[in-house]
Amino acid sequence: MLFNSFEYVILLAASAFLYWIAPWQKARLVILLVGSCIFYASWDWRFLPLLLGAIIVTFALVRWKVVRQRIAESPGFGWLALTVTLNLLLLGIFKYTNFAIETAMMAGQSIGVASGSFSPLSIILPLGISFFTFQLVAYAVDVHRGTLEEEKSLLKFAVFVAYFPQLIAGPICRGKELLPQLNVRQPFSVSAIAQGLLMLSAGYLIKVGVADNLASYVDLVFSAEDTPAQQAIVFATLSFAMQIFCDFWGYSVMALGSAWLFGIMLPVNFNLPYLATSFQSFWRRWHMTLSFWLRDYLYLPLGGNRKGRLRTYLNLAVVMVLGGLWHGAAFTFLIWGAIHGAALAIERFISRRLNAGVSGSANPLPGAKLIQSVGKLFTWTITMFVVLVGWIFFRAESTGQALAYSDVFIRAAFSPASWISMPADEQLRVAQLFLLAGLILMLPLHWLNLMGNNQNFYEKGQVWQLSPRNGETFAVGVANRPLLHLRYNNISVPMPNVIKVVLAFWLFVAGYVLSAGLTVPFIYFQF
Template sequence: MLFNSFEFLVFLIVVFGFYWFVFNKKVKHQNILLLLASYIFYGWWDYRFLSLIFISTLVDYFVGLQLYRTTKNAHRKLLLGISMAFNIGLLAFFKYFNFFVDSWIHLLNNIGYHTQNTWTLNIILPVGISFYTFQTMSYTIDVYRNKLKPTGDFISFAAFVSFFPQLVAGPIERASNLLPQILGQRTFSYEKGMQGLRLILWGLVKKVVIADVLALKVDDIFGNYHDFGGGVLWLGALYFAIQIYCDFSGYSDIAIGVSKLFGIELMSNFKFPYFSRNVAEFWRRWHISLSTWFRDYLYIPLGGSRGSTWKSLRNVFVIFLVSGLWHGANWTFVVWGGVHAMLFVPSYIKGSNRKYVDNVVAESSWFPSLREAGQILFTFLMVVLAWVFFRSESLASALEYLSFMFTKFNFPPIYKNGLYSVGSLLFLDWIFRKDERLNFTFLEIIDKRVLGIVEVVVIIAVVYLISLNTSSGQFIYFQF
C-alpha cells in the first residue's frame, strides 16, 4: 500500500477513527489495532511475507527476554548470535544470495574456470526487509548491552517492529525511542496533528509534484545516455539527485507526519543534506537513522576513531562499503559507498569532519558567506557525481555515463518543468532549513483564521487525486 494512493488515504482515515474514537480507552486495545493495521498495510504487497516479519518478531522477542534473565556471558553471547544469525541470514538469503553467486561465477570465469550458473534462485525481495531486520537487531543488541530492558508485552513489541508508517522505508527506529511510546499512554494533540498534516502535505508534494515529475526525465536520460550530449547527462545526474532526495525524504516526512496523528514521535531522517559543507556533514543529514545505526552498531564496535589513524580509516571504509551494499545487491552500490568514503577521508584527516555538527548554514542570516556557498556547491557536485553509480545498472554504464558527461559536453536544452522542480525544492528547503519538522506555522502566515485543519485536509486530498494520474508511484527505497 503506497502512501500516495487512494487506498492508503481511506486506510488512514479508518485506522485513525478507530484508534482515537473506539479504542482510545486502553493502550492495549490501541496497540492491537496498530498491529492489525500494520499487518494489513504490509500484507497489501504480498501477504506471504507476513510470516517473515512475524518470525523475526518472535525470535527477537524471546531472545530479548532470555538475555535479561541470564547472567552467564557465554549464554548471552549465544543468544545474541542466534538473533544476529537469523536476521542477517534472512537478509542475506532474500537480498544477496543471487548477488554473491553471480559474483563468484563471474570471478571464476575471469580467471579461466568457465562454469555455468545453475545456483541462482527466483527470489522475490520482501518489501522493507532491510529496515525491519535492522530495527529488531538494534533492540536485541541494546538489551545485550544492558542499555534497554526488554518488554514482556508481545503485542506492543510486535507493534514496535511492524509500526506501519515507517515499516517499509524507515526511519529505522531505536527501541529506546519508539517502544516506550508504544507501551505508554497516548493522547491526541491538535497541535501535533496539525504538524503531522503539514509534514504529510510536504512529503506528498516532494514525492508527487517533484520526484515523480523528475523520474520520467531521469529514466529517459539514464536509459538512453548514449543518445545524449554531456550537458543533458549532467542534467540527468542533477535531476536524479533531487528525485531520490524528494522521493526518500518525502516518504520520511509522511511517515513522521502520520505517526504524529497517532501521538507518536519518530526520529528525523533528513535535515536538508544538500546544504552540507562537507561530506561528513552530508551524512549527518542524509538517511540519519541508517548512518547512526552503522555508527553505533558497526563503527564504534570496530574501534571507531580510537587507535591508529590507519585503523580508523579502515573502519570508515568498512561502514561506507557496508552501507553501500545495504542499499542494494549490485557492485554499483558498493562503489557508491566507496566514493563517499574517499570523499570523507580528507575532512577526517584534517579533523574537520566534526566541524559542522549542530550549526545550520547561514543560521543568523538569509544568505551563506562566499566560503560557505563554495563549500556547499563543491559538496553538492561531488554527491551528484557519486549518484551516477547509484542510479546506473552496472559499473560499466556508470563509468561510461561519467565519461560522456565530460567528453561529450554540450549545452543542454532547457527542460523547464525539471528546472522549475529543482529550483522550487532548493528554494523551499533553504527557507525551511532550520526546522526539518516544519514546527513553525508557515501555513498560518497567510491568515490564521483561514488556514486550518479543513483546508489542509482538502489540500492533501487534492494531492492524492493528482497522484492517481502519475505514471510513477513506487518509492525508490522500497527496493532496498
C-alpha cells in the first residue's frame, strides 16, 4: 500500500473520518492503531505479529525497568541493555544474517579456510524494521536517561510506534515529540485538514512528478552490462541525486501531510540538503531525524568530541560506517558511509586548522586566510562533488560497478569538455528535463512545506506551536491565538484554508499528469 496508491487514500480518508467523529481520545487511539495494523498487514500480514511483539516486549521491559529502579533505587542498566539488545538483535537477524555469512565466507576464502559459493538464506526483510527498531531503542534510552517519562498506556505506546504515516520510512519520532500529542483530544480543525491536503499533494508531485520520471533513466544506466559513456554516467549520477532526494523528501512530506489530517505533527526530515556548504551542514539537512538519532544515541555515547581529536575523528568514521550499513547490508553502503565519515573527519581537521590560521594560533593551515576568503561557493562545490561520488556507491548494483562508475565520474568532472558537447539521446533529454523540473520546484515547494510545518494554525482558540531544536521541528504545546498565519524565518504570511485546498488540487493534478501512469516504490521502503 504505497502512499501514492488509491488504497492508501481510502484507508487515510476512512481513518481520518472515524478519528474526528470518535467521542473519546481512547477511541481515537484505537482507530489509529487499527488503521496502522491494516496498513502494515497490507504489505505482508505475517510480519504484523513481529511488529506488535516488538512493541509489547519493549513496553514491558521499560515498565519493569522503571519499577525495579524505583524499588531497588538502582539505575537498571541491565534492563536497558536487554531492551536495546533484543531490538538490535531483531534487526540484525532479518537484515544482516546473509551479509554476515557471506562476509565470513569471503574472509575464509581469502585465507584458505573456506571454499565453495554462498547461497543466500530465504529471509524476507520486514518492512520498516530499521525505523521502528530505532524508535524503540530511542524510547528505552530516553526513559533510562530521565529525559522522558515512561508511557504507562500500552495502547498509546503502540500508536506511538505503529502510527502509519511514519511507520515504514520515518521520520524517526522521539517520545517527547509524538507521545504528548496523543494525550489530548483535540477539537476538529479545518486548518489541519487543509494543511494536510496541501502537503499530501505537494509530496505527491515531488515523488511521482520528478523522482519517478528520473528513475527510468537512472535504472537504464545503472543496469547496463558494460560501463556507459561519460555523459551517461554523469547525468545518471546527477539524476539519481535528484531522484533519491525527491523520492524520500516527497515521502516525508506526504507522511507529514497524512499526520496533519489527524491534527498530529511529525518532525521535519529535510531542509534543502543540496544547498549545504559543508558535510556537517549536509547531515543536519538530510534525513535529519536519522542524523540526530546517530548523534544522540551513538556519536555522543562513544565520546563525541570530548575524548581528543583522534578519538573524535574515529567516532565520526564509526558512526557514518554504521549509518551506511543501516541503509543496507552491502559493501556499497558500507563504503558510502565510510566516504561520509572520512569527509566529516577531514572537514573537522581542516576547519580547526583554518580557524587557527585566521586567528593567528599555532599550526595554521597554509593559505588559511586565502581559502576562507574564497567563500561558500568553494566549500559547496567540494561538498556536492563528494556527495555525488557517494551516491554512485549508494545506487550501484555492486562494488565493482561503483568503482568503475565513480572513476568515470571523477575523470569527467576534471574534463567537462569531453562530454558536455556530446549530443543527447531522447532518454537523456527527458532526464535532463525532469532534472531541471526538480531544481525549479525545489525551492518553492520546500518553502511551502517547511513554512507550513512551522506554522501556528489557529482553530477554535487552539494553536499548535512549533519550536526548533538543533534544526529539528516538532510540536510542543497548545495556546490561545485568534488568527491563522504561516510563519517562516519570522515572516508572517496569511494563507486562507480555501487557497490551501485549491493549491492542493492543482498540485495533485500536476503530479498526476506528470506521473504518466508510473508506479515506482519509494526507495527507502527497502531499508
